[in-house]
Amino acid sequence: MRASEIRALFAVANRPEVVSLAGGMPYLEGLPLDQIADTMQRLVATRGATALQYGSGQGDETLREKILDVVRLEGIECHPDDVVVTTGSQQALDLVTRIFVDPGDVVVAEAPSYVGALGVFRSYQADVVHVPLDEHGLVPEALEETLGHLAAEGRRVKLLYTVPNFHNPAGVTLTAERRPRILEIAQRYGVLVIEDNPYGLLGFDGQTLPALRSLDDEGVLYLGSFSKTFAPGYRVGWVVAPHAVREKLVLASESAILCPSNASQLAIAAYLETCDWKGQIKQFRELYRERRDAMIGALAEHLPSARWTVPDGGFYTWVQLPDGLDARSMLPRAVTARVAYVPGTAFYADGTGSSHVRLSYCFPTPERIREGVRRLAGVVNAEQELVEIFGTNAELDPDVTDVENPSPNLA
Amino acid sequence: MRASEIRALFAVANRPEVVSLAGGMPYLEGLPLDQIADTMQRLVATRGATALQYGSGQGDETLREKILDVVRLEGIECHPDDVVVTTGSQQALDLVTRIFVDPGDVVVAEAPSYVGALGVFRSYQADVVHVPLDEHGLVPEALEETLGHLAAEGRRVKLLYTVPNFHNPAGVTLTAERRPRILEIAQRYGVLVIEDNPYGLLGFDGQTLPALRSLDDEGVLYLGSFSKTFAPGYRVGWVVAPHAVREKLVLASESAILCPSNASQLAIAAYLETCDWKGQIKQFRELYRERRDAMIGALAEHLPSARWTVPDGGFYTWVQLPDGLDARSMLPRAVTARVAYVPGTAFYADGTGSSHVRLSYCFPTPERIREGVRRLAGVVNAEQELVEIFGTNAELDPDVTDVENPSPNLA
Numbered sequence: 001m002r003a004s005e006i007r008a009l010f011a012v013a014n015r016p017e018v019v020s021l022a023g024g025m026p027y028l029e030g031l032p033l034d035q036i037a038d039t040m041q042r043l044v045a046t047r048g049a050t051a052l053q054y055g056s057g058q059g060d061e062t063l064r065e066k067i068l069d070v071v072r073l074e075g076i077e078c079h080p081d082d083v084v085v086t087t088g089s090q091q092a093l094d095l096v097t098r099i100f101v102d103p104g105d106v107v108v109a110e111a112p113s114y115v116g117a118l119g120v121f122r123s124y125q126a127d128v129v130h131v132p133l134d135e136h137g138l139v140p141e142a143l144e145e146t147l148g149h150l151a152a153e154g155r156r157v158k159l160l161y162t163v164p165n166f167h168n169p170a171g172v173t174l175t176a177e178r179r180p181r182i183l184e185i186a187q188r189y190g191v192l193v194i195e196d197n198p199y200g201l202l203g204f205d206g207q208t209l210p211a212l213r214s215l216d217d218e219g220v221l222y223l224g225s226f227s228k229t230f231a232p233g234y235r236v237g238w239v240v241a242p243h244a245v246r247e248k249l250v251l252a253s254e255s256a257i258l259c260p261s262n263a264s265q266l267a268i269a270a271y272l273e274t275c276d277w278k279g280q281i282k283q284f285r286e287l288y289r290e291r292r293d294a295m296i297g298a299l300a301e302h303l304p305s306a307r308w309t310v311p312d313g314g315f316y317t318w319v320q321l322p323d324g325l326d327a328r329s330m331l332p333r334a335v336t337a338r339v340a341y342v343p344g345t346a347f348y349a350d351g352t353g354s355s356h357v358r359l360s361y362c363f364p365t366p367e368r369i370r371e372g373v374r375r376l377a378g379v380v381n382a383e384q385e386l387v388e389i390f391g392t393n394a395e396l397d398p399d400v401t402d403v404e405n406p407s408p409n410l411a
Numbered sequence: 412m413r414a415s416e417i418r419a420l421f422a423v424a425n426r427p428e429v430v431s432l433a434g435g436m437p438y439l440e441g442l443p444l445d446q447i448a449d450t451m452q453r454l455v456a457t458r459g460a461t462a463l464q465y466g467s468g469q470g471d472e473t474l475r476e477k478i479l480d481v482v483r484l485e486g487i488e489c490h491p492d493d494v495v496v497t498t499g500s501q502q503a504l505d506l507v508t509r510i511f512v513d514p515g516d517v518v519v520a521e522a523p524s525y526v527g528a529l530g531v532f533r534s535y536q537a538d539v540v541h542v543p544l545d546e547h548g549l550v551p552e553a554l555e556e557t558l559g560h561l562a563a564e565g566r567r568v569k570l571l572y573t574v575p576n577f578h579n580p581a582g583v584t585l586t587a588e589r590r591p592r593i594l595e596i597a598q599r600y601g602v603l604v605i606e607d608n609p610y611g612l613l614g615f616d617g618q619t620l621p622a623l624r625s626l627d628d629e630g631v632l633y634l635g636s637f638s639k640t641f642a643p644g645y646r647v648g649w650v651v652a653p654h655a656v657r658e659k660l661v662l663a664s665e666s667a668i669l670c671p672s673n674a675s676q677l678a679i680a681a682y683l684e685t686c687d688w689k690g691q692i693k694q695f696r697e698l699y700r701e702r703r704d705a706m707i708g709a710l711a712e713h714l715p716s717a718r719w720t721v722p723d724g725g726f727y728t729w730v731q732l733p734d735g736l737d738a739r740s741m742l743p744r745a746v747t748a749r750v751a752y753v754p755g756t757a758f759y760a761d762g763t764g765s766s767h768v769r770l771s772y773c774f775p776t777p778e779r780i781r782e783g784v785r786r787l788a789g790v791v792n793a794e795q796e797l798v799e800i801f802g803t804n805a806e807l808d809p810d811v812t813d814v815e816n817p818s819p820n821l822a
Contacts, residue, residue, distance in 0.1 A: 036459065
C-alpha cells in the first residue's frame with residue numbers, strides 16, 4: 001500500500017459513516033467559540049494594521065512572552081529571546097532537520113515514533129535508527145547500546161528525537177527517573193535532543209512532568225504547540241532553543257516562509273490574555289480522560305485477544321493485534337466495516353510495526369469510540385479465521401513502506 | 412556587511428524617526444478593518460470548529476475556488492485541483508526549489524532578482540545565473556544566449572525564476588510581445604518557468620497583462636499571493652501547478668507544515684465573499700500610484716544626478732546612483748541621516764549591484780516619501796564629495812555578499 005493508496009483510503013475513512021480512530025484532531029466543540037469570536041473581532045478592529053501585516057521572523061514578542069507562562073508549567077525557565085515561533089511544530093521539525101541533518105546522518109528515534117517526524121527525517125535523507133521504548137518510555141540501556149554501536153561504526157548521529165509525554169503513537173510517558181539518564185547519555189555521545197511535547201499538559205490526573213529542557217538548557221531543543229491544547233487551525237508552535245541554534249532557526253524560517261502569521265500569533269496571544277486557557281486545558285483533560293476510558297473499556301470488552309497500552313494523557317493507545325494479523329492488509333477491510341485506524345508500520349522507518357495499530361480517542365464521542373472498537377473487533381475476528389486457515393492475513397510485499405509522508409489525518 | 416549587520420541596521424531603520432524606503436510592507440490602513448473584524452467574528456462564531464481545526468495539505472477547497480476568480484483576471488483558466496495553498500508565496504518558492512533543485516543545479520533569474528528567492532536558491536545550494544532585464548523586462552535574446560552557453564557547458568538548468576509584472580526590485584514589466592518568446596525559449600531548453608506574481612493586479616492604469624501561465628499550462632508554475640492585494644499577516648499564497656508537480660508540492664508541504672492555516676484560509680475566503688475585494692484593489696492602485704508619483708517627483712527634484720525606473724505598478728523603483736558611489740558602504744550613513752533603502756547587492760547572487768538601490772514607496776505617506784528622498788539626496792551629495800576626493804566611497808571587501816537571507820523587511 002503506497003502513500004497514494006493510504007490517501008485514497010483515508011478519503012473514504014473521513015466519510016461520516018466511518019468511525020475514525022485514525023486521526024489526531026483535537027475536539028474543538030468544547031472551546032468557547034463565541035468568546036473567541038469576540039476576541040478576534042476586537043483584535044482586528046483595534047490592532048488590524050498590525051495583525052494583518054508582516055511580522056518578525058522569530059515571531060511576535062508578546063506571544064513569545066506568553067509562551068513563557070505555558071512552558072513554566074513544565075519547569076522551563078527561559079527568556080522570550082529563546083523562543084522561535086513556527087507554523088505548527090511540524091515546521092520546527094522541518095527547520096531543525098534542515099539545519100542539522102546531512103544525507104546519511106543518523107537520527108535516533110523511539111520505536112515506534114511520530115509519523116510526521118519520520119517523514120521529515122526521510123525527506124532530508126536521514127538514516128533513522130529506532131531505539132525501543134517500554135511502558136516507562138525510551139529505555140536508557142537500549143539508547144546507550146545503540147549510540148555505542150553507532151559510535152563504533154563511525155556513524156554521525158545528529159539528533160535524538162523523542163516524545164516524552166503521552167507518546168504518539170505508543171501512549172506511554174518517560175518516567176521522571178529516566179529523564180536525567182537519557183539526557184546524560186545523549187550529552188556523553190554529543191547528540192542533540194529534540195523534545196517534541198504537544199501533549200505534555202494533557203495528563204489525565206493533572207500531572208505535569210518536568211520537561212527534559214528544564215533539566216538541560218544547552219542540549220535540548222524543546223518543541224511546543226498550541227494545536228492540542230487550544231486549536232491547530234492557527235498553525236502556531238514554537239521552539240525553545242539555545243542561542244546559537246535559535247539564530248539559525250530564524251534564518252531558516254525566514255527562508256522558508258519569511259515570517260509566521262501575525263494574524264494567528266496575535267489571535268493566540270489574545271486568547272491567552274482574555275480566556276481562561278488553563279481552565280480550558282483542565283476541561284480537555286477531563287474530556288479526553290473520559291474518551292480514554294471508553295476506548296480502554298471497549299478494548300477489554302470486545303478485543304480481549306489484543307494487548308494495549310493504557311495512556312494517562314494525550315490522544316493515543318498502541319494496540320498489539322492477536323498473533324499473525326497484519327494491520328496493513330487488514331485496513332481496507334476495516335474501512336469497509338466503517339472503522340479506521342493507522343497501521344503500526346506508519347510509525348517505523350524500517351517497515352516493521354505491522355502487528356500494531358494506533359487507535360486515537362481524541363475526536364469521536366465515547367459512544368462512537370465504543371462502536372468503532374466493536375466494529376474493529378468484528379474485523380479482527382474475521383481476520384483471525386483467515387489466519388487459522390491460511391497461516392497469515394498478509395497480502396503485501398513487506399518491503400513496501402506504506403506511509404511516505406505525514407498526512408494531517410495522522411498528526 | 413554581513414547578514415547580522417544588515418539586521419542590526421534594519422532594526423535601527425525601523426525606528427519611527429527613520430523614513431524607511433526599504434520595506435515591502437503594504438499600506439493596510441486603507442483596509443475596511445471594522446468590516447473585516449465583523450467577518451472574523453462571524454467566521455469563528457459560526458464555523459469555528461472548522462476554522463480552528465487541521466485542514467487539508469493542499470488547502471481549503473472553498474478558498475481554492477475563490478482563487479480561480481482572482482487568477483482569471485490575468486487570463487488563467489484552471490481547476491481548483493490545480494491550486495495548492497501555501498504559507499505565503501515564500502513557502503511556494505521553498506517547496507518548488509526543494510522539489511526540483513539539487514546542489515549545483517542552475518537556476519536562471521533576472522538581474523536583479525527578488526532577494527527572498529535568491530535566499531531560497533542559495534539555501535538549496537543552487538547556482539544562480541543572472542540574465543539581464545531592460546525597461547521591457549527580461550531580455551529574450553539574453554535568455555537564449557545564456558541558456559545556450561549553459562547547455563554547451565553541460566550544466567543542468569532546472570528553473571527560470573521571473574517576476575514579470577512590476578518587478579521587485581527593478582520596477583519594470585515584461586511586455587506582452589516578449590511573453591510568448593520567453594516561454595518558447597524556456598520550453599526549447601526544457602526549463603520550468605517559475606512565474607512569481609504578487610503585484611500583477613496593482614497596475615496603476617488598471618492594466619492587467621496576461622500571465623505567462625495563461626499562455627502555457629504545463630511549463631509554468633504560477634505563484635500568487637494575497638500579501639500585496641489584501642494582507643500579508645495571514646500568510647496565504649498559492650501555486651497553480653501542472654498535475655504531476657502539484658502532487659509533489661502537496662507532499663512536500665505536508666512534510667514542512669502538515670497543512671496551511673485553516674483560520675487564515677477561511678478568513679481570506681470570507682473576506683473575498685463579503686467584502687468588495689476588487690474595489691479594494693482599485694483603491695490600492697490609486698494609493699500606490701500617488702506614492703509612485705511622489706517618489707519619482709522627489710527623485711527628479713532632489714537627485715537629478717541619479718537614474719531610475721518609472722514603474723507603472725507595484726511597490727518599487729530601481730535607482731542607479733551617480734558614478735563611483737557604493738550603495739552598501741553608504742547605507743550606515745543613510746540610516747544616520749534617517750533614511751533607509753536596500754542596497755542593490757541584495758538582489759544579485761554574485762555580489763554585483765552596488766551601484767543601485769531599491770526604493771519602495773508602498774508604506775510611507777507621500778510627504779514622508781518626499782522627505783526620505785530629500786534626506787537620501789543629502790547623503791548622496793556628501794558621498795559624491797568623498798568620491799571626488801578619494802575616487803570611491805567603498806570601504807568593503809567586494810566579495811562579501813551582504814544579505815544572506817531574506818528578511819520580512821525586504822519582502
